[in-house]
Amino acid sequence: MRIVVDLNRCQGYAQCVYLAHEVFRLSGQEAPTYEPNPDRHRRCLLGRAAGRGSPA
Numbered sequence: 001m002r003i004v005v006d007l008n009r010c011q012g013y014a015q016c017v018y019l020a021h022e023v024f025r026l027s028g029q030e031a032p033t034y035e036p037n038p039d040r041h042r043r044c045l046l047g048r049a050a051g052r053g054s055p056a
């Protein structure tokens with residue numbers, strides 16, 4: 001699995017950080033940074049979080 005964040009759709013609420021903090025990080029007031037190729041455990045967490053909060 002490879003993660004891609006569409007920054008054109010991102011609304012800047014950082015819901016991804018709250019739902020999958022193992023993968024996404026917020027530094028300051030900028031767009032979140034993330035691990036584009038997460039390990040198996042983190043992929044499972046992302047699968048559960050994906051439908052719950054972020055339009056991007």
